[in-house]
Amino acid sequence: MYNLLKGKKGIIFGALDSNSIAWKVAERAHEEGAEFVLTNAPIAMRMGTINELAEKTGSQIIPADATSMEDIENLVEKSTEILGGKIDFVLHSIGMSVNVRKGKHYTDPKYDFTTKGWDVSAVSFHKVMNVLYNKNAMNEWGSIVALTYMAAQRVFPDYNDMADNKAYLESIARSFGYFFGRDHKVRVNTISQSPTATTAGQGVKGFDGFIKYAEEMSPLGNATALECADYTISLFSDLTKKVTLQNLFHDGGFSNMGVSTKIMDHFTE
Numbered sequence: 001m002y003n004l005l006k007g008k009k010g011i012i013f014g015a016l017d018s019n020s021i022a023w024k025v026a027e028r029a030h031e032e033g034a035e036f037v038l039t040n041a042p043i044a045m046r047m048g049t050i051n052e053l054a055e056k057t058g059s060q061i062i063p064a065d066a067t068s069m070e071d072i073e074n075l076v077e078k079s080t081e082i083l084g085g086k087i088d089f090v091l092h093s094i095g096m097s098v099n100v101r102k103g104k105h106y107t108d109p110k111y112d113f114t115t116k117g118w119d120v121s122a123v124s125f126h127k128v129m130n131v132l133y134n135k136n137a138m139n140e141w142g143s144i145v146a147l148t149y150m151a152a153q154r155v156f157p158d159y160n161d162m163a164d165n166k167a168y169l170e171s172i173a174r175s176f177g178y179f180f181g182r183d184h185k186v187r188v189n190t191i192s193q194s195p196t197a198t199t200a201g202q203g204v205k206g207f208d209g210f211i212k213y214a215e216e217m218s219p220l221g222n223a224t225a226l227e228c229a230d231y232t233i234s235l236f237s238d239l240t241k242k243v244t245l246q247n248l249f250h251d252g253g254f255s256n257m258g259v260s261t262k263i264m265d266h267f268t269e
């Protein structure tokens with residue numbers, strides 16, 4: 001590998017199991033010489049296999065519900081202690097819609113569920129940056145990345161209220177990114193990833209058909225979780241120091257397509 005993250009310290013949110021995008025990011029960050037703390041919601045500790053990842057990457061796990069300021073404060077304090085200094089990179093790889101989970105349609109959600117999903121999927125990013133910014137816990141030229149999806153810009157009916165959550169998340173990246181850049185020289189970006197077969201991805205209704213559609217629509221095919229991890233590593237590295245406030249499409253070209261010959265073949269003989 002390239003030692004792109006040698007000497008860098010990070011916090012990685014959202015590794016649940018080996019399919020998780022955050023899991024691949026942790027493996028790649030480890031290969032590139034980084035040290036980091038892994039974190040996830042307390043319930044995910046029981047559901048997933050994060051211990052295995054911690055062992056493999058020599059990392060410690062600090063449970064934190066990303067909607068709880070208290071948990072995030074504890075996480076950031078302990079992480080700087082464990083890692084012996086300020087943080088260079090943070091991955092926010094968190095998403096969950098209660099309406100999707102409970103089978104509520106977009107046109108008739110339960111608004112308590114809407115609020116909860118928004119807090120977990122979008123506002124948590126603000127909370128994480130609030131703590132990092134106000135505790136002055138990031139090193140200069142650090143990098144913060146959150147994962148998003150193109151339903152923030154275009155209509156994907158089964159993505160439900162996650163579309164709205166992602167639009168909010170991307171806006172937070174720009175708005176908070178301004179202050180983080182101005183005051184701490186830290187960059188903040190979102191990566192808009194192809195559909196990927198993970199626990200969160202497969203929760204979306206019609207996911208199997210949709211992932212095939214995106215594959216046939218994209219000139220380079222869908223981006224895998226590992227490829228997403230590679231791209232994330234480049235954004236954590238010193239090679240992308242002036243990239244900030246961006247929503248970066250990592251989708252094999254899908255986002256700029258109108259139609260592909262493969263898709264057209266389904267409609268012509």
Ligand SMILES: NC(=O)c1ccc[n+]([C@@H]2O[C@H](COP(=O)([O-])OP(=O)(O)OC[C@H]3O[C@@H](n4cnc5c(N)ncnc54)[C@H](O)[C@@H]3O)[C@@H](O)[C@H]2O)c1
Nearest residue numbers: 014016020021041044066094095147195196198199200201
């Ligand atoms: N899979 C896809 O098709 C796809 C496409 C584009 C973007 N994304 C985004 O990538 C990110 C990672 O998702 P994934 O596909 O790897 O799925 P995943 O299910 O492996 O990861 C989602 C993570 O969010 C965590 N989480 C949920 N509630 C939390 C809370 N309150 N506090 C802390 N963590 C919490 C879960 O425990 C889990 O680890 C999400 O933001 C998702 O929306 C996924």
